[in-house]
Amino acid sequence: MTFQQFLLILKARRWVISAILVSVVLLTLVISLLLPKQYTATATVMVDMKMTDPLLGTPQALQGYLATQIDIINSERVALRVIEATGMDKVPSYREEWRDVTGAEGGESGFRTWLANLLQRRLDVRPSTTRESNVISISYQAPHPAFSAAVANAFAQAYINTNLELKVDPARQNKDWFDKQTKDVRDELEAAQRKLSAYEQEHGVLAGDGRFDVENMRLAELNSQLSAAQGQRAESSSRVSQVGSAESLPEVMANPVVSSLKTSLAQLETQRGELSERLGPNHPMMRELNEKIAELRERVSAETQRVASSLGTTSRISAARIKELTEAIDKQQARVLELKKHRDQLAVFQRDIDNAQRAYDLVTQRLVQTNLESQVTQTNISILTPATPPLNHSSPKVVLNTIIAVFLGILLGIGVALLLELSDQRVRGSEDLMQNMDIPLLGVIPGWDKPRSGFRSARRQAAA
Numbered sequence: 001m002t003f004q005q006f007l008l009i010l011k012a013r014r015w016v017i018s019a020i021l022v023s024v025v026l027l028t029l030v031i032s033l034l035l036p037k038q039y040t041a042t043a044t045v046m047v048d049m050k051m052t053d054p055l056l057g058t059p060q061a062l063q064g065y066l067a068t069q070i071d072i073i074n075s076e077r078v079a080l081r082v083i084e085a086t087g088m089d090k091v092p093s094y095r096e097e098w099r100d101v102t103g104a105e106g107g108e109s110g111f112r113t114w115l116a117n118l119l120q121r122r123l124d125v126r127p128s129t130t131r132e133s134n135v136i137s138i139s140y141q142a143p144h145p146a147f148s149a150a151v152a153n154a155f156a157q158a159y160i161n162t163n164l165e166l167k168v169d170p171a172r173q174n175k176d177w178f179d180k181q182t183k184d185v186r187d188e189l190e191a192a193q194r195k196l197s198a199y200e201q202e203h204g205v206l207a208g209d210g211r212f213d214v215e216n217m218r219l220a221e222l223n224s225q226l227s228a229a230q231g232q233r234a235e236s237s238s239r240v241s242q243v244g245s246a247e248s249l250p251e252v253m254a255n256p257v258v259s260s261l262k263t264s265l266a267q268l269e270t271q272r273g274e275l276s277e278r279l280g281p282n283h284p285m286m287r288e289l290n291e292k293i294a295e296l297r298e299r300v301s302a303e304t305q306r307v308a309s310s311l312g313t314t315s316r317i318s319a320a321r322i323k324e325l326t327e328a329i330d331k332q333q334a335r336v337l338e339l340k341k342h343r344d345q346l347a348v349f350q351r352d353i354d355n356a357q358r359a360y361d362l363v364t365q366r367l368v369q370t371n372l373e374s375q376v377t378q379t380n381i382s383i384l385t386p387a388t389p390p391l392n393h394s395s396p397k398v399v400l401n402t403i404i405a406v407f408l409g410i411l412l413g414i415g416v417a418l419l420l421e422l423s424d425q426r427v428r429g430s431e432d433l434m435q436n437m438d439i440p441l442l443g444v445i446p447g448w449d450k451p452r453s454g455f456r457s458a459r460r461q462a463a464a
Helices: 003-012 014-034 065-073 076-086 092-102 107-121 145-203 211-240 243-248 250-254 256-276 284-374 398-423 430-436 455-463
Strands: 039-047 123-127 135-142 381-385
Touching: 003 014, 003 398, 014 398, 039 065, 039 145, 065 076, 065 123, 065 135, 065 145, 076 107, 076 145, 092 107, 107 123, 135 145, 145 284, 145 381, 211 284, 256 284
Parallel strands: none
Antiparallel strands: 039 135, 039 381, 123 135
């Protein structure tokens, strides 16, 4: 089918198309005028998605947040809150309609659910068309302007209250749980402290009193004294072995008595040497001088032997000191080991207390935080523009419906015309004659632009 053939079909069936168009438009006008008028009221709310948490100071998640808020507005929970705010469940007409539709199934809860579904069907929630806008429009359609505005505002307020509840209710549940956990952790902390106190009283030790360090220093001091005594004993033993040459011992040489006696002996020997040049050995003065020298030598020898014998006493004293220090060190080591065992056990108890204290502090901190969260009264949602009763109805839209009816009527008329043409095909031009009847075309009379309908007009054109 060419475009010219299509135009010829429309021209031939123009009265059918016009009749269908007029019928569709008239029917649409009648229905639009008979339908009850509906009024749509719109309230807008602003969602501050960049608002930080009032307790944690952290920004809220932005991804999918606005879509989640729209789902909350469309939820049954918000619709039930609107029913409670507007008192729709107390209106007898709604209850009678519910009985007629459902047969009063489900009781009071079924009635409220039916009302919630009724509200949701007439609710339209949309985000702003502006890019990156945080404004949500809440529209409600009803037969009465004031009622539509009241329900739209009720949905906005119910959404704000529900959003606040969604934040507060989990915090309240967490508060109760943390309250119980705080009591359990506090009991564990007190039990750990009682264990530490009982151990301290039983063994007479205190955590952190520093006794272990003191006893450890005392043990180190005893070991140092033992080392010094052992060195002194070794030195004394070495000197005792040198008693045969006692005069060469440092103690003998450093002894003041021996030194004084040796000095006097040297003087007498010098004096004897001087006298021996003048006097004989049997001279009374020489004899007396020899006797004094002999006496001094005996005294030097006796004093030397006394000093040398004192070295053996020092060695014995050193040995006794070493034995005493060894016994003291053994006792001190046992005391240090005992204190170390107590210190280790006290450290275990102290770690238990520290762990319990940290757990108690963390749980207490979370308890305080959840307690504050459960008392929050502010939200990040606010009503931007409350709904007002609309002056003009939103439906039915007569002009829009008429335009749509004209468009649909034309399409329907064209479709009917094509169907009629398919059921009763006719020759409406030279192209139809050539295609359908396979007759050669000799010519067309110029100006013959209004052919008669049917086969006769086509035949006249062919004959001409």
